[in-house]
Amino acid sequence: MCSHHWIVSGRASLFSEAVGEGDPVVFLHAGICDRRMWRAQLDGVAAYARAIAYDRRGFGQTRYDPEDHSAVADLMAVIDTMAGGKPAILVGCSQGGRIAIDAALRHPERVRALVLISPTVPGAPEAVYPPDLVGPQAELAQAEAAGDLKRVNALKARLFLDGALGSEGRVTGGLRELFLDMNGVALESMPAGANLDAGSTYDRLGEIAAPALILWGSLDYPHIQARCRQVAALMPEATGVEVAGAAHLPSLERPADIAGLLAGFINGCTGHRELAD
Structure with missing residues (x-):
């Protein structure tokens, strides 16, 4: 138990x-x-x-x-x-x-x-990012600087859950919902x-x-x-x-x-x- x-x-x-x-x-x-x-x-x-x-x-x-x-x-x-x-x-x-x-x-x-x-x-x-990851990393940095937590959460799901070398949206359903909930709590915490x-x-x-x-x-x-x-x-x-x-x-x-x-x-x-x- x-x-x-x-x-x-x-x-x-x-x-x-x-x-x-x-x-x-x-x-x-x-x-x-x-x-x-x-x-x-x-x-x-x-x-x-x-x-x-x-x-x-x-x-x-x-x-x-x-x-x-x-x-x-x-x-x-x-x-x-x-x-x-x-x-x-x-x-x-x-x-x-x-x-x-x-x-x-x-x-x-x-x-x-x-x-x-x-x-x-x-x-x-x-870290040295290959050319195809430079754009997503810049987008993440911009979202963080703007305080756009919803966008930060979505981008982190793309880069860490789907994977930097994986296809966008590769991981779906309950696992994605769980990730967005866990990271969402962390992003909004003091x-x-x-x-x-x-x-x-x-x-x-x-x-x-x-x-x-x-x-x-x-x-x-x-x-x-x-x-x-x-x-x-x-x-x-x-x-x-x-x-x-x-x-x-x-x-x-x-x-x-x-x-x-x-x-x-x-x-x-x-x-x-x-x-x-």
Whole structure:
């Protein structure tokens, strides 16, 4: 049965949910989603572990007053409350991947393993957009500057859900509605405050000794795909896997594929051999 909790961290009450029993697996959402992006993965992982997800400040149902804060400290509060402080496997997408990397560098004893999906990595090589993406990027920047949140939301669905290399409108129905709702909440939220974890981590990836699985979609931005390959090469215990036909959010598009990859990886980390059957 899924349980819901409010976890206090500074001036925030982080809305969290957990399902299942066993080794803790904590899911960190992308900066264009909230914890709902992990719905299918929570249900799958709960069959063999304790699956935990939460909304960060500025997303979903989390309540907060603006303040300078550490996203890593918020994550540690979630682990303390929902996992009894046990070392956790972190599954992070995009900005969630950045937080997972920060946590592994600052608190290696508390991070058992990492699954990084299309991770943001400060200090990585700058994005270089192919000619056919220069126009859409400029349009997005103009919409953001004008404060046209509806247009920003639609453009982000085009670039991140359909994929920079995918066709416009490729993802339809409930998935598109979910994305627009999740990102719409984030776009309309008040600023959460400065991130105290800011700083380059790209040149420190080699310090992360935890096992890691790096995933990316074949329809994502070319520079993000290249970054993921670089991350997999720089982390000593990492394996990289491309998810064919998916864009920036494979957990939404390819839930069965991601479930299989998670089960195999978590099985290898925790020794639940029955998962291989």
